[in-house]
Amino acid sequence: MDSSVEENVPNQTGAESKLAKSEEAGKPSNSIGLLPIMIFLAATVTTAVVVELLPHASKVFPWSSIDSPEDLQQPPPTYAIFGRSPTEEHLVHVVKVLDMFGYQRVGVNESWNLLWAHDYPFLSFASLKNLDQNQLVNHFPGCGYLTNKVDLCTSQLPFLPRAFRLPAQREEFLDYARDNPRALFVQKHNEHRHIKVRAPADIAFGSNDSFVQEFVQRPFLVDGHKFDIGVYVVITSVNPLRAYIYTGDVLFRYCPVKYHPFDAENVDKYIVGDDYLPTWEVPSLRKYYNRFGGSMRTVFEAYVRDQDMEPAKIWPQVEHIIRTTIAAKESDIVNILRSYKTHNFFDLMRFDLFIDEDLKVFLMEANMSPNLSSAHFKPNSLLYEQVLYSVFNLVGIRPLTAASGTLFGESNEMITADKNLATDLNRCAAYDCDKSCNKEECDLCLQCLSGSEYKMLQNAHEEHLHRIDMKRIFPQQIHDLKSFNIMEETANMTKKNAWMTRWFYNKCQFDAAWCN
Numbered sequence: 350m351d352s353s354v355e356e357n358v359p360n361q362t363g364a365e366s367k368l369a370k371s372e373e374a375g376k377p378s379n380s381i382g383l384l385p386i387m388i389f390l391a392a393t394v395t396t397a398v399v400v401e402l403l404p405h406a407s408k409v410f411p412w413s414s415i416d417s418p419e420d421l422q423q424p425p426p427t428y429a430i431f432g433r434s435p436t437e438e439h440l441v442h443v444v445k446v447l448d449m450f451g452y453q454r455v456g457v458n459e460s461w462n463l464l465w466a467h468d469y470p471f472l473s474f475a476s477l478k479n480l481d482q483n484q485l486v487n488h489f490p491g492c493g494y495l496t497n498k499v500d501l502c503t504s505q506l507p508f509l510p511r512a513f514r515l516p517a518q519r520e521e522f523l524d525y526a527r528d529n530p531r532a533l534f535v536q537k538h539n540e541h542r543h544i545k546v547r548a549p550a551d552i553a554f555g556s557n558d559s560f561v562q563e564f565v566q567r568p569f570l571v572d573g574h575k576f577d578i579g580v581y582v583v584i585t586s587v588n589p590l591r592a593y594i595y596t597g598d599v600l601f602r603y604c605p606v607k608y609h610p611f612d613a614e615n616v617d618k619y620i621v622g623d624d625y626l627p628t629w630e631v632p633s634l635r636k637y638y639n640r641f642g643g644s645m646r647t648v649f650e651a652y653v654r655d656q657d658m659e660p661a662k663i664w665p666q667v668e669h670i671i672r673t674t675i676a677a678k679e680s681d682i683v684n685i686l687r688s689y690k691t692h693n694f695f696d697l698m699r700f701d702l703f704i705d706e707d708l709k710v711f712l713m714e715a716n717m718s719p720n721l722s723s724a725h726f727k728p729n730s731l732l733y734e735q736v737l738y739s740v741f742n743l744v745g746i747r748p749l750t751a752a753s754g755t756l757f758g759e760s761n762e763m764i765t766a767d768k769n770l771a772t773d774l775n776r777c778a779a780y781d782c783d784k785s786c787n788k789e790e791c792d793l794c795l796q797c798l799s800g801s802e803y804k805m806l807q808n809a810h811e812e813h814l815h816r817i818d819m820k821r822i823f824p825q826q827i828h829d830l831k832s833f834n835i836m837e838e839t840a841n842m843t844k845k846n847a848w849m850t851r852w853f854y855n856k857c858q859f860d861a862a863w864c865n
């Protein structure tokens with residue numbers, strides 16, 4: 350995969366560029382016999398190669414595998430920030446949390462362990478193709494397949510409002526508009542904001558990189574106000590895919606003007622803009638938020654219950670939408686990743702969704718580098734810092750002081766050892782997987798894991814132990830182990846995703862805490 354392919358990734362945009370501007374400011378041929386050869390190789394090749402070939406040889410973060418007292422004196426891990434924004438006001442919470450964790454800030458061209466990129470960094474730094482094992486970047490190359498609005502919204506996933514790419518699908522759109530005379534439409538671009546409901550005759554068909562989308566009518570209203578919800582999502586791995594959502598809270602943004610009587614000319618009635626109405630200013634939510642200390646999500650749920658409706662039906666839809674969307678784009682991202690030596694990437698996104706009056710959920714967009722600035726709405730500081738605290742812990746960026754500073758003295762084995770990864774013991778024994786790995790049944794047996802597979806399981810295990818307020822949505826949670834059919838569930842998955850899902854299934858059989 351050459352870099353020109355990556356340049357063809359759907360335009361790497363994300364709402365946060367906008368928001369920052371505006372809102373707030375192999376297996377070793379399955380043969381045990383190869384292990385001694387690998388050990389021999391380990392003595393002769395570079396560390397980076399060892400990392401790929403030899404199980405147990407690598408630790409993502411060297412500072413978590415330091416053995417001697419002298420190592421304790423080594424300098425703290427470092428982070429750099431990349432972004433073309435003129436101010437860094439929108440990153441104050443990122444800086445605050447990393448500083449609090451004991452990370453030291455350095456320049457982007459210095460030696461860093463974490464690159465926090467607000468803008469898509471992969472076209473600016475060729476070096477990201479050859480990251481060291483102890484380096485991490487907060488985006489996946491190719492994440493534009495998810496965050497590019499035109500590409501995502503015209504994907505024809507069932508939970509997206511009907512959309513037509515322009516100018517290519519002009520005729521299809523006109524047919525649809527003719528067949529659905531009561532339908533309203535909005536035209537959207539990757540970069541442009543300020544969308545507005547338009548009649549089909551007012552659509553600019555010549556506009557490239559745009560699409561026209563059916564406007565979802567009958568929104569669920571709170572005190573008469575339309576709103577959208579922002580769910581924070583973290584992808585920690587692709588091939589195999591692992592994705593999580595933040596459950597500590599959800600960003601609710603209300604339109605400042607009541608929806609009815611509907612007036613297409615007054616966008617404040619139906620578009621959530623920069624000056625949205627925050628939860629604490631919505632009359633019926635204020636009491637729950639201010640007096641009873643709820644979160645944006647729990648006060649909304651209290652309101653829904655007050656309307657004799659059941660809010661619990663919303664969240665499984667949200668999880669399904671996010672899981673399905675990410676899974677649908679995984680292969681595109683995997684293709685881009687082929688030209689990257691190490692895959693030390695994670696991605697924090699915000700999925701914006703919308704709820705109609707039947708509590709049916711629709712996907713609006715996925716934002717790259719979600720807005721984390723509380724300049725406009727101070728009470729959002731805590732939300733952003735809690736999200737970051739969870740994200741960082743999940744991906745292995747953890748506080749280095751006080752109690753957690755002990756990480757400096759312990760080996761990674763203290764967190765994740767062979768016995769924490771080994772599953773399928775009966776099957777491994779029944780199929781003699783310690784003698785030969787040439788059977789599918791041996792795929793998860795410890796002796797049959799390649800170095801990179803071992804590391805995948807190690808990362809999955811560490812993530813599980815450090816989820817804080819993150820909930821795994823891929824591989825999917827197992828709600829009822831008895832009715833869960835692993836063969837059926839994995840039938841349409843890629844080999845690696847089926848493998849990873851089976852590992853979680855095995856862990857879930859061992860302890861219910863792993864089902865979730």
Ligand SMILES: Nc1ncnc2c1ncn2[C@@H]1O[C@H](COP(=O)(O)OP(=O)(O)OP(=O)(O)O)[C@@H](O)[C@H]1O
Nearest residue numbers: 364510542562563564565577619620621701713714
């Ligand atoms: N098809 C639609 N049907 C109903 N409402 C819509 C539709 N498209 C957009 N909206 C409303 O407009 C808001 C903004 O739309 P969208 O997310 O596509 O634009 P944006 O300018 O990128 O906004 P932001 O990134 O701030 O969320 C949505 O949150 C929703 O309230």
